[in-house]
Amino acid sequence: MNGQQPNHSSTRSYSCPYCGGVSDGTGLSCPSCGSPIDVRHIVSPAAWAKVAGQKDMARFDFGKSSCQIEGSYVPVADVKLAQGDGVYFAHHVLLWMEPNVKVSAMSLKGAFKRMLAGMPVVMTQAEGPGRIAFSRDAPGELLALPLQKGETVDVREHLFVMATHSIAYDWFSTNIWYKVRIREGNETKTETVYPLGMMMDRFTAPETPGLLMIHASGDVFVRTLQPGQTILIKPTALLFKDSSVQAQMHFEHPSQSYSFLSGWTQRYIWLRLSGPGRVAIMSAFEPVEHESAQITGCSPATERKW
């Protein structure tokens, strides 16, 4: 993913710029994540690298199983599960499956909190042998994130497509919120807004490598932040980040927008990300809810700048 990652020794080896996976470079796509081999690294002057989506019908392996990416507008992950291999997923991404695939429920801890947060309470798991396919109902990219042993990534809620059984799933409170005062008819009420969602998904490969697939709306751009380096992004554009990257909400008030009568009339809401680690954003994102309403409170993880 980092275009500057070191090449791995042998002259015949190819280091995938997307996932870092090493192969002999003779195939059409990376055997670990399906990204095209020899794809030009499109890096903007601001260091964002556009993630090249998998070519139509790209195929890659994980464990004894394999996955084929089909389509381009709303791509499908067509997984061929080998005997004994399994994946888990949120049931609403299931597109089709062969009748012999065994499907069951996988319980999650903290079900009540998840229910309150609007997250799926039950994950579904599928075991091979057989074929099963997934897609999400929005135009965009399917990203395959192979996780090496000990690697952890945090993914924005509802973007998860599927993960292999070797990947542990957890979730945590984002602690990114603010309160606004809004008027509805004759009533004034206070509402809490979570621009990242109440929870974020966390995926770890504790013992063995595994595969995580997520779906992004629009195009995907990724960059690696150095230790202490920061970047401000639109909160709803965040796709995933390494767990080492810290997130903080940030209000910016342009100094020209102050008036004695109405106070600060203009304000921008940002998410500040601090390195080290990778961050990825997607180009199609929803507006921040109640962005222009009067803010009455915010999470401690917030900085204001005038």
Add this chain to the structure above:
Amino acid sequence: MSDVTQGGPPPAAGPVERIQCQWCQGQNEKTALSCRLCGAPLDVRNLVSDSGWREAPRLKDMTEIHFGQSTCQAEGEIVPVAELALHQGEAVYFEHHVMLWKEESVPLTTLQLQGGFKRLLAGMPFIVSVATGPGRIAFSRDATGELVVLPLHPGMELDVREHAFLLASYSVGYSFVRIKGLYNVLFGGQGMFMDRFVTQQAQGLLILHGYGNVFERTLKQGESILVEPGAFLYKDSAVTMEVQRQQLTSGLFGGFGMSLAKMTGPGRVGIQSMYVHHNTGD
């Protein structure tokens, strides 16, 4: 996509080479770049996944399709438009909400439908409009997706998810079939009816719009596949569809029902990769 075959009566100058379209089986001139009947590119390989799903051919921008003496041009790629140049006396029918623009000279009438009250109750269009040539008229649907061009050979019957059809030539018979079984209606995610298109003696053209990408698979006799009901787009009428509900539970809070449509061959099944989940609302 191309498959060069030799066929037809050999003229004195030698055999005539034809390219058979792998999507609609239409015969094309050797020099053709796209199928004249369905617009599928003839110069690219057939994209079939390992599991047997074939991608609907991605129509190149400005591809021209012929039906009768009229033509259809596919314009754009993300939300494609079907622009028709209707010949004198030739007609197409469509649901009025997919009409994008037309020349003033093109007259619009309505198709007489049976069972209007049932259609009204089922939320299906009460009136299907008809445009008659000469003149130009264009259609598109309000989402990212693909035009699926299905030339219907004589004697074919195709069932299509309601509201998914963009237009059909007048030679194609239109009716609707009630989805059997209350369970299938409640959990099938498709409402009470499916559109049915039938050709008798004449060839016809049917154009659908699928959300996202569209894939087709041909099921053998007795072969089954489980499909998310919202993803179903079309099927040959010989393919049966039965909704199965699986209750998955775990712990005190865990538990949900998942409905899947069991499609059983023989025949073609078409699915779309972007869909609405009727059960969960997301």
